[in-house]
Amino acid sequence: MSLFWRIFLLNAAVLVAAVLLLLGPVTVSTPVLLVEALVIGVGLVVMLVANAVLLRIGLAPLARLTRAMTSADLLRPGSRAAVAGPGEMAELITTYNTMLERLEAERARSSALALSAQEAERQRIAQELHDEVGQTLTAVLLHLKRTADQVPEPLREELHQVQETTRGGLDEIRRIARRLRPGVLEELGLHSALRALAAEFTAPGLTVRHHIAPGLPELDDKRELVVYRVAQESLTNTARHAGARVVDLRLEPGPGGAVDLVVGDDGRGIGGAPEGSGIQGMRERALLIDAGLTLGPSADGGTEVRLRVPATEGKTV
Structure with a gap:
């Protein structure tokens, strides 16, 4: 039975019971007597409470599904909504769980591809830093050393400072390359x-x-x-x-x-x-x-x- 018909029949049963009571032992005078007003008031409260309880029971699986959807996190897989309730309610929860499994699998595949591409790009950049920038700075250091040996003494100290700065930059590039591509892990x-x-x-x-x-x-x-x-x-x-x-x-x-x-x-x-x-x-x-x-x-x-x-x-x- 669908959710619509369950709610409709529950409300209809409450209303039919109220009508039967009014046609049977419960009567209303004109003007309304205090006892009759109390009976009608109590009957109304009973109908509202019964309707609220029945709807709460019938819609409880939907509330649990809503909480599960709100707390779902693809980076923390494995969480599933409990399948409960009759008819299309259980089917809806099952469909949601299936969809969540598919999303987790697709995210895992896309993340694997993205991280593999990231590692490949890191290796390429590390290789270029080592082969291109590193070798260029090494050549600059050698050229500075030869130049420092030939220049007058006042300029030699400045060239030594440039050498140390260049050597520091070379060490930093090597450190960055090691972080990008952990060669020690491979070796x-x-x-x-x-x-x-x-x-x-x-x-x-x-x-x-x-x-x-x-x-x-x-x-x-x-x-x-x-x-x-x-x-x-x-x-x-x-x-x-x-x-x-x-x-x-x-x-x-x-x-x-x-x-x-x-x-x-x-x-x-x-x-x-x-x-x-x-x-x-x-x-x-x-x-x-x-x-x-x-x-x-x-x-x-x-x-x-x-x-x-x-x-x-x-x-x-």
Whole structure:
């Protein structure tokens, strides 16, 4: 029975009952007596309450569906509305759940393509920085050195300063290229890449401590890249926004053979601040490998990012 006919028949039943009462034991005098007015008033209240209760029961599945639609987030997949109610109500909820599954699958595919294109573009830019800009600055340094050896003494000190500035720019370009394309990840693996990442972010006022547990399940290249990028983004957010003094980066075993990446700091925490593009990017990367990403307060009062990666079958390292 459709929702329209259910509501219509419920209201009709209440009205028919009221008419039968008026035609039967309930009568109205002219003028209306106080007792009759009380009976009619009570009857009206009973009809309204009965109608409200019946409509509330009948429309409850729609209210639950509305709450599920409001709270749906494609970056946190898996949430579904409970299928309840008769007839087209259950069919509507089932259709919504099916649509949500399709949207999550399409978003996962589009995110995978976008992130793959992003990684390819990062590698291209890093290669050009290394091959073009890096080599050009190296040639400039060599030319400055030859020139400094031939110029008079008063100009030699200025050329040395230019050399140091150029050398600093070259080091910065190399650092940017390493962040764009983590060569140490490709050459030495995840563990060495995370140690190098921790050392890179350690600076005056910020200490990054790392601990990598032995005997962890081996991850494939795709999972290793996601773990590295999440760690990199977490450390970047901490250095920029947290005001932290100490950051702990851990790679440790999780339940069911999973691997947990944990980045916790002693900064000011995220509080009620909305998630920015960096955190959303981490969630999208986590979805690519069916990993779980959670953010919450750390034991030191700051922020803790936890990435739980389901391990691929293979040996431990």
